[in-house]
Amino acid sequence: MDNIGRISDRILERTTSYYHFLRKMSIEDVDYIPSNLIAEKLNIKPIQVRKDLETIGVIGKPKMGYRVNNLLKIIKDFLGWNSINKAIIIGCGNLGQSLLSYRDFKKYGLEIVAGFDINPEVVGNKNGNINIYHFSEIKNVITDKEPLLAILTVPEEVAQEVTEKLIQLNVTVIWNFVPVFLRVPKCVAVQQQDLAPFITTLLDKYEQIHKAEKK
């Protein structure tokens, strides 16, 4: 998490996929792995793997490849998975609940410390050991828990309003799962989490394969 700073999204994505693949290799007790094997499995070029690993700061051994466990350690560090940041979830409907109960966020540097909703059927419940508070209590909970970021999973109609409340309470890092455009000042970091483009990408991949087969 040091030398990040305008690292391209593409490297981050590839690095995450290296991680998943290497974890598999580690479980299978593979000790060293060469770039061309990683590349082959992930369907990219070996030179790209080597370039990425260079960026990440891994050193390999000629003739051997890279040490799997070393790689895993450095990747985790590079992706910031070794430091934990506190998050709250606003909106505990279906999606909010499923993120609340996703235990693995901790692996990826995130700890969910509270949920919020206004539905009386949900408020007061616990998901694991995470309390779901009424949204009106948000000020106190934020003062208490000091979360760095908020995950937004509210209905479209209230997304903007909730965002403004968050900013007012000094939560300026927002992971927005609502498919809606948020107006925020420049000091606020918003990550728009939209599933829609992935559907298009996936169907496009399918068409490409289809086309190639016909030839």
Add this chain to the structure above:
Amino acid sequence: MDNIGRISDRILERTTSYYHFLRKMSIEDVDYIPSNLIAEKLNIKPIQVRKDLETIGVIGKPKMGYRVNNLLKIIKDFLGWNSINKAIIIGCGNLGQSLLSYRDFKKYGLEIVAGFDINPEVVGNKNGNINIYHFSEIKNVITDKEPLLAILTVPEEVAQEVTEKLIQLNVTVIWNFVPVFLRVPKCVAVQQQDLAPFITTLLDKYEQIHKAEKK
């Protein structure tokens, strides 16, 4: 959905965000909008907006900008949101259920036609009007409904096994929400849906803003 075919992910993402923003403008009865206004709101350069719109195939009017409703129509078509593809969801735990109940997939070209699980508490239930079947029935249901793609939301341990079953049943388009590396033949289109890199990106954005403020 015509001239797609190796359109970059970056354009798809930006186009989706144009869509959300323009929908807002449309609701506010804005008729024409110039590229520099879109750019300003989305924090990018006007020339990039114009280049993207050119790629998408929109024609604007000098001095006026682009007609919002026309833009929305063309973007929807470009992103393939006007044709509907059938999908099944494998694994109806928390995440699977929340995807099942996400009614808006239809807007983005996807219709969920069935869910599958092995948990007796879940099998036989309905989510909206979508049945959840036992995984053992998958062959019949696929024959019946003919889905193009499968959404994978199963536990890590069984992801590979389930994938192989799907391929065997000729479902070769897979949207994988399981943070695990899948081995598949080249004729299968997999979209790895990993949330982890977005956390890193978001925290990175935050740090960049922080750094900039200090100066």
Add this chain to the structure above:
DNA sequence: TAGATTGTTAATCGATTAACAATC
């Protein structure tokens, strides 16, 4: 007509790939 904004052509920048020398 003058001014604003598009659309096109060219320049720049960054990311990917290639070539090859270094090293185990």
Add this chain to the structure above:
DNA sequence: TAGATTGTTAATCGATTAACAATC
């Protein structure tokens, strides 16, 4: 030593940005 694979330096490619002419 010979061979395989890394790491480095250079070439290519694609995406972004700039400059400006076309047009309403």
